[in-house]
Amino acid sequence: xxxxxxxxxxxxxxxxxxxxxxxxxxxxxxxxxxxxxTYVPLIEKFDELVDEGIPFRLTFSVSPTxxxxxxxxxxxxxxxxxxxxxxxxxxxxxxxxxxxxFHPIALMxxxxxxxxxxxxxxxxxxxxxxxxxxxxxxxxxxxxxxxxTHGFLPLMIHPEAIRAQIGVAVDIYNKHFxxxxxxxWLPECAYSEGVDSILKEFGIKYFLTDTHGVLxxxxxxxxxxxxPIYCPTGVAVFGRDMESSKQVWSSNEGYPGDFDYRxxxxxxxxxxxxxxxxxxxxxxxxxxxTGLKYFRITGKDNHKEPYNRENALxxxxxxxxxxxxxxxxxxxxxxxxxxxxxxxxxxYDAELFGHWWFEGPEWLKSVxxxxxxxxxxxxxxxxxxxxxxxxxxQVARPCPSTWGNKxxxxxxxxxxxxxxxxxxxxxxxxxxxxxxNHHHSGGLTERALKQAARELLLAQSSDWAFIMxxxxxxxYAILRTKQHIHNFLALYDQxxxxxxxxxxxxxxxxxxxxxxxxxxxYYNKAV
Amino acid sequence: xxxxxxxxxxxxxxxxxxxVILWSAKIRRKPVQKKPQVxxxxxxxxxxxxxxxxxSDSAPKVSKQPIPEIPWHYGIDRLVLMVxxxxxxxxxxxxxxxxxxxxxxxxxxxxxxxxxxxLRVYDVTGVEYFNGNNANxxxxxxxxxxxxxxxxxxxxxxxxxxxxxxxxxxDGRFITILRSNIVKTPSLSISNLLDEEWMWxxxxxxxxxxxxxxxxxxxTEETSQGLGIIPLGISSPGMPDKKH
Numbered sequence: 078x079x080x081x082x083x084x085x086x087x088x089x090x091x092x093x094x095x096x097x098x099x100x101x102x103x104x105x106x107x108x109x110x111x112x113x114x115t116y117v118p119l120i121e122k123f124d125e126l127v128d129e130g131i132p133f134r135l136t137f138s139v140s141p142t143x144x145x146x147x148x149x150x151x152x153x154x155x156x157x158x159x160x161x162x163x164x165x166x167x168x169x170x171x172x173x174x175x176x177x178x179f180h181p182i183a184l185m186x187x188x189x190x191x192x193x194x195x196x197x198x199x200x201x202x203x204x205x206x207x208x209x210x211x212x213x214x215x216x217x218x219x220x221x222x223x224x225x226t227h228g229f230l231p232l233m234i235h236p237e238a239i240r241a242q243i244g245v246a247v248d249i250y251n252k253h254f255x256x257x258x259x260x261x262w263l264p265e266c267a268y269s270e271g272v273d274s275i276l277k278e279f280g281i282k283y284f285l286t287d288t289h290g291v292l293x294x295x296x297x298x299x300x301x302x303x304x305p306i307y308c309p310t311g312v313a314v315f316g317r318d319m320e321s322s323k324q325v326w327s328s329n330e331g332y333p334g335d336f337d338y339r340x341x342x343x344x345x346x347x348x349x350x351x352x353x354x355x356x357x358x359x360x361x362x363x364x365x366x367t368g369l370k371y372f373r374i375t376g377k378d379n380h381k382e383p384y385n386r387e388n389a390l391x392x393x394x395x396x397x398x399x400x401x402x403x404x405x406x407x408x409x410x411x412x413x414x415x416x417x418x419x420x421x422x423x424x425y426d427a428e429l430f431g432h433w434w435f436e437g438p439e440w441l442k443s444v445x446x447x448x449x450x451x452x453x454x455x456x457x458x459x460x461x462x463x464x465x466x467x468x469x470x471q472v473a474r475p476c477p478s479t480w481g482n483k484x485x486x487x488x489x490x491x492x493x494x495x496x497x498x499x500x501x502x503x504x505x506x507x508x509x510x511x512x513x514n515h516h517h518s519g520g521l522t523e524r525a526l527k528q529a530a531r532e533l534l535l536a537q538s539s540d541w542a543f544i545m546x547x548x549x550x551x552x553y554a555i556l557r558t559k560q561h562i563h564n565f566l567a568l569y570d571q572x573x574x575x576x577x578x579x580x581x582x583x584x585x586x587x588x589x590x591x592x593x594x595x596x597x598x599y600y601n602k603a604v
Numbered sequence: 605x606x607x608x609x610x611x612x613x614x615x616x617x618x619x620x621x622x623x624v625i626l627w628s629a630k631i632r633r634k635p636v637q638k639k640p641q642v643x644x645x646x647x648x649x650x651x652x653x654x655x656x657x658x659x660s661d662s663a664p665k666v667s668k669q670p671i672p673e674i675p676w677h678y679g680i681d682r683l684v685l686m687v688x689x690x691x692x693x694x695x696x697x698x699x700x701x702x703x704x705x706x707x708x709x710x711x712x713x714x715x716x717x718x719x720x721x722x723l724r725v726y727d728v729t730g731v732e733y734f735n736g737n738n739a740n741x742x743x744x745x746x747x748x749x750x751x752x753x754x755x756x757x758x759x760x761x762x763x764x765x766x767x768x769x770x771x772x773x774x775d776g777r778f779i780t781i782l783r784s785n786i787v788k789t790p791s792l793s794i795s796n797l798l799d800e801e802w803m804w805x806x807x808x809x810x811x812x813x814x815x816x817x818x819x820x821x822x823x824t825e826e827t828s829q830g831l832g833i834i835p836l837g838i839s840s841p842g843m844p845d846k847k848h
Contacts, residue, residue, distance in 0.1 A: 232686055270788075288812075288817070292794060293790070293794060293795065294795060295795055295797060296795055296799045297794055297797065297804045299805060301805070301809055303808060319815065411811075414805050471801075473799070476791045477790040485687075485689035485790060486686075486687060487688050490694055498686065499696050499753075552671075556669060556671050559673075563674050566674065
């Protein structure tokens with residue numbers, strides 16, 4: 078009998094990046110790296126836990142853009158090319174490092190990459206959604222979803238635009254998982270009043286916010302963040318626990334900065350001689366991360382020692398024990414105060430595990446394993462399960478908030494990106510106008526309407542505003558924003574003037590092929 | 605340390621000065637949409653930023669696709685208000701030539717040029733139906749004719765705001781040109797409203813110390829580390845500071 082519940086939520090998302098017009102496109106590597114370093118390793122660990130008969134529960138949010146890319150034939154083929162090239166490099170590395178202290182690490186990479194390819198191609202037939210569906214079916218994962226293109230909902234001024242972001246996401250989820258998602262990850266955990274009523278329309282039972290989203294609710298929540306609250310609409314809200322977050326993320330106290338863990342910033346894509354590495358970086362000669370890294374963090378200065386896998390894994394295991402020890406402590410304390418089992422909600426970006434924190438998947442597996450075997454007071458749970466157990470909760474309006482820097486909208490609304498909204502709002506308004514005036518269109522018009530909706534959705538990705546804010550790769554974010562707005566405006570004019578450029582439409586449909594079955598009725602003006 | 609600090613301040617001042625000079629030069633020139641790539645307005649926004657954004661000199665430019673031109677003006681009169689955080693709101697607007705002409709027709713041929721533009725920020729917290737005269741209070745911000753957006757510091761969590769873009773006539777009258785939607789700033793603290801049926805447990809709140817909202821800015825540094833790095837998260841809570 079558990080005294081308290083631990084609720085891991087991993088949010089997996091990447092913006093839709095797919096450029097069939099180029100043989101090779103740098104930003105497509107985001108997906109390939111994430112598959113190699115995060116998605117497959119996490120799935121591998123979950124599968125191992127299943128094989129060991131460990132009944133863990135974990136909530137996994139997968140964004141519709143990521144689902145679309147993971148199931149896209151072109152990107153799957155390109156990933157195969159990517160991993161084959163990487164495996165070739167890993168083979169070369171075993172020779173190059175022969176007789177050096179780096180040799181065992183090179184062997185590790187080679188074996189690891191071969192296994193990842195095997196899992197990707199043989200076990201799951203190029204489609205990692207198969208893995209998620211299987212783990213969901215096995216009652217290990219509660220798979221939830223997120224807005225269609227990760228649009229930043231609080232800064233949309235048209236409810237129809239929010240409805241489309243949510244509706245399209247629910248449809249995609251339905252298509253791949255055969256039912257409506259029980260929960261919803263609000264992009265950037267960004268909540269504002271009114272979003273919950275649209276979630277309710279789609280039968281969504283809960284969403285998550287940052288700590289202060291619940292803590293600063295309209296009425297002081299009895300249990301703080303250790304139980305959900307209900308919005309007046311009846312949709313439940315779970316708030317992030319900072320203690321458990323801090324241990325994994327924090328710069329000072331977080332695990333990933335441990336000196337035994339792998340150093341992210343020493344990558345042979347940047348370190349090795351150009352002639353040798355050239356076939357494995359960008360065809361234009363731009364050096365990129367290969368994912369093959371030979372050093373451990375070692376210390377705070379530039380001196381780096383070789384990575385020792387065994388030591389790193391031992392440390393991950395120790396950190397897993399430490400994490401649970403702290404949670405147990407926390408739960409004991411909370412139990413002394415509460416008349417029900419507390420839920421500790423620990424949401425993370427999935428890409429933290431493996432990509433940034435190389436040992437993250439092993440740490441997570443170890444936590445889930447130990448929670449089962451060694452920590453009787455702790456049980457893993459999903460928000461959906463908790464609501465079944467405790468359907469009666471306090472009602473209060475959550476505080477509009479995000480999990481971005483400083484906790485509100487500033488990251489997505491600052492001097493670097495504020496200009497996008499005057500375009501996004503115009504486009505959303507025009508999309509609503511189009512949908513409301515073309516109820517029964519067919520043929521070319523219908524296709525143009527659907528493509529217009531795709532372009533709008535793609536322009537709305539919160540990723541572009543975020544990248545503009547960070548100051549790197551800004552050009553690509555500006556390009557994508559303007560391209561989609563440009564495409565939208567052109568389609569709008571064409572539909573309005575009843576003169577659709579079939580060639581251009583076909584090109585856009587081929588290029589931005591996300592959400593093939595998109596239902597534009599979500600944009601119908603609400604009466 | 606002090607020297608470096610002074611130097612840094614100096615550099616920032618010089619940059620600011622330069623920005624101001626460039627800014628005013630630009631205004632005098634008046635924006636002409638002739639730049640092949642980025643609309644001029646976009647450039648001005650970039651210059652407003654006081655710190656240099658590393659435009660990836662180490663990172664070669666790979667996205668060679670031409671950036672398409674999109675319009676800045678849509679020919680629609682509008683004033684949109686958005687919330688940034690408990691202390692700041694943001695407004696953008698567009699006033700069409702027709703609107704200006706109407707103004708002159710109503711108030712005289714010189715009315716537009718002899719009046720000055722003002723942003724009037726009303727606190728309408730608790731006001732059921734705002735009609736322009738029943739705000740709790742308001743604040744006027746002088747702007748110029750080339751401005752079409754503003755970040756407004758209101759410093760009032762849990763409050764409702766509405767904004768007018770208007771003109772102050774030579775005799776001091778304020779004439780509304782456009783009125784915005786109403787927005788509400790979010791809370792910045794734990795509510796004082798208690799729920800009798802769900803009386804709060806003080807001990808839990810005492811154990812929540814050191815509340816840090818949102819992620820650490822470190823993720824920003826982390827993601828600016830080079831090309832091909834996944835723009836993680838795309839905003840996740842802070843990352844370990846491993847930048848050397």
